Amino acid sequence: MYFIDPHVHMVSRTTDDYEIMARMGCTAISEPAFWAGYDRGSVDGFRDYFRQLTEFEPQRAASVGIQHYTWICINAKEAENVELSREVIAMIPEFLDKPNVLGIGEIGLNKNTPNECTIFREHLELAAKTNELILIHTPHLWDKYKGTRMIIDMIKEHSDIDPGRVLIDHVEEHTVKLALDNGFWCGMTLYPTTKCTPARASDIIEMVGTERIMPNSAGDWGPSKPTAVADFIMEMRKRGNSDATIKKVVYENPLSFFSLSKRFEFTPPEQRGE
Amino acid sequence: MTATRTSQDILEQDFLKIRCLILDLAASLDRIDRGEGADHIADHEQMKLLQGGLDLLKEDGPGRAAKVQLHFSDQYEEGWNEGED
Known part of the structure; x- marks a missing residue:
């Protein structure tokens, strides 16, 4: 079965990982800008990173037949440096007309601090002004519920942002309905440790259905598994779900959300080479 | 959408996994108890x-x-x- 991984940080992964994902049926990925494991020191450091996301990674993905899309921002983990964050936000429009850019992301909160809120709101201003899609990072542990509520509160401050053009990522059992009931799309991140598992993600699908929801691996430089979406497919199959149900969440939903971006162009795998 | 399996199916298929999770939990709590200063924890x-x-x-x-x-x-x-x- 073909699938799309809507959230994976391939700059941290090897070309072997791309190839394994392709062999498992991955036909497209989207890669949000994120934290490198250390704080970058200058706006030019971010400019170079955004060039990697918009120039080099699409080529590397294409070498194994995967279509590469990306999201641009300064991650919440670096938002404590408000001055640098503002320089990066001012530079982001340089990249918004690149063909593989889907929108602004992953923005949001990490520790729910006032500076993170300031920079999140300034990203929202930019996204509203440029009518870009938004991909939201929510905190991962005890701060997830509070952070998700705060993020939704701040988005609601914007009457010019349509929740149907926003994806709230890393939802779990206690936050999935907050996202769906408020009209957002949502992502479930499958991680080998501390976060959601393929089994729990399948439970969530059983509880809330298949509309506006999709799993992702969020594979990065830490303990993570870029083939986690394939694991989810296997878990859903083991439970007796139909291929149509599984395809809806691992392929059709990401395509539907990405299609809201004015730049999104996609060649279905069965039409390649035509 | 609802579950695709009966409760009995799930119980029978997942029993050993759940047993293992309970054992992991029990062993983790035992590990804390074996550590120095367990009386004050x-x-x-x-x-x-x-x-x-x-x-x-x-x-x-x-x-x-x-x-x-x-x-x-x-x-x-x-x-x-x-x-x-």
Whole structure:
């Protein structure tokens, strides 16, 4: 079965990982800008990173037949440096007309601090002004519920942002309905440790259905598994779900959300080479 | 959407996995008890949180996972952003 991984940080992964994902049926990925494991020191450091996301990674993905899309921002983990964050936000429009850019992301909160809120709101201003899609990072542990509520509160401050053009990522059992009931799309991140598992993600699908929801691996430089979406497919199959149900969440939903971006162009795998 | 399997199917298919998870939990708590200073750990905030989480497992379901998540979550204050610029 073909699938799309809507959230994976391939700059941290090897070309072997791309190839394994392709062999498992991955036909497209989207890669949000994120934290490198250390704080970058200058706006030019971010400019170079955004060039990697918009120039080099699409080529590397294409070498194994995967279509590469990306999201641009300064991650919440670096938002404590408000001055640098503002320089990066001012530079982001340089990249918004690149063909593989889907929108602004992953923005949001990490520790729910006032500076993170300031920079999140300034990203929202930019996204509203440029009518870009938004991909939201929510905190991962005890701060997830509070952070998700705060993020939704701040988005609601914007009457010019349509929740149907926003994806709230890393939802779990206690936050999935907050996202769906408020009209957002949502992502479930499958991680080998501390976060959601393929089994729990399948439970969530059983509880809330298949509309506006999709799993992702969020594979990065830490303990993570870029083939986690394939694991989810296997878990859903083991439970007796139909291929149509599984395809809806691992392929059709990401395509539907990405299609809201004015730049999104996609060649279905069965039409390649035509 | 609802579950694709009967409760009995799930129980039979997942019994060994769940047994293993309970054993992991028991062994983890034993590990804490074997450590030096175990007599003073009962009042530790994280120990109380774990105990509260365990208590939630004994409640009727469904919804235990969401309850456990909220048990380990920071409090949200409604209206936190009112009056901000």
